[in-house]
Amino acid sequence: xxxxxxxxxxxxxxxxxxxxxxxxxxxxxxxxxxxxxxxxxxxxxxxxxxxxxxxxxxxxxxxxxxxxxxxxxxxxxxxxxxxxxxxxxxxxxxxxxxxxxxxxxxxxxxxxxxxxxxxxxxxxxxxxxxxxxxxxxxxxxxxxxxxxxxxxxxxxxxxxxxxxx
Numbered sequence: 477x478x479x480x481x482x483x484x485x486x487x488x489x490x491x492x493x494x495x496x497x498x499x500x501x502x503x504x505x506x507x508x509x510x511x512x513x514x515x516x517x518x519x520x521x522x523x524x525x526x527x528x529x530x531x532x533x534x535x536x537x538x539x540x541x542x543x544x545x546x547x548x549x550x551x552x553x554x555x556x557x558x559x560x561x562x563x564x565x566x567x568x569x570x571x572x573x574x575x576x577x578x579x580x581x582x583x584x585x586x587x588x589x590x591x592x593x594x595x596x597x598x599x600x601x602x603x604x605x606x607x608x609x610x611x612x613x614x615x616x617x618x619x620x621x622x623x624x625x626x627x628x629x630x631x632x633x634x635x636x637x638x639x640x641x
Contacts, residue, residue, distance in 0.1 A: 528576055531555050533554060537589060541563050546574070548566045548576075550563050551564070552589035552615060560582075561614040561615050562582065588634060601636075604620060604625030605619060605621060
């Protein structure tokens, strides 16, 4: 029987993968040094393969994006040069540590993209907006919510919105 992985653990693994992939190469030592000389950083695990990433500050959204019965990973990255929301298809099914296919860009990227799961259905929110067409259009078709985008009296670092009961 294949083991499954819960959403909290999945989100942590996805966030770690985004961070690891975005820091997996060392920058050139000098401005004129060739990009071909970049070397992977070793993680003291010779069998570790880290090919998953969309840049710094990505916002992971675990969801069965392709409706095949297993959790895939969608990650939104608001930064340059990778600005976009990317779909990583789970190629190995319901296993504890899935292998993902290369990313496919599905829309623009936004800060604080956050999943909520209401009655088993995905609802994606960004500050002051919901994205009801997320599975078809990513973050490109927002629907404004009847609240200010920042409900706090001052600026906050992470303004993630969630549906709660």
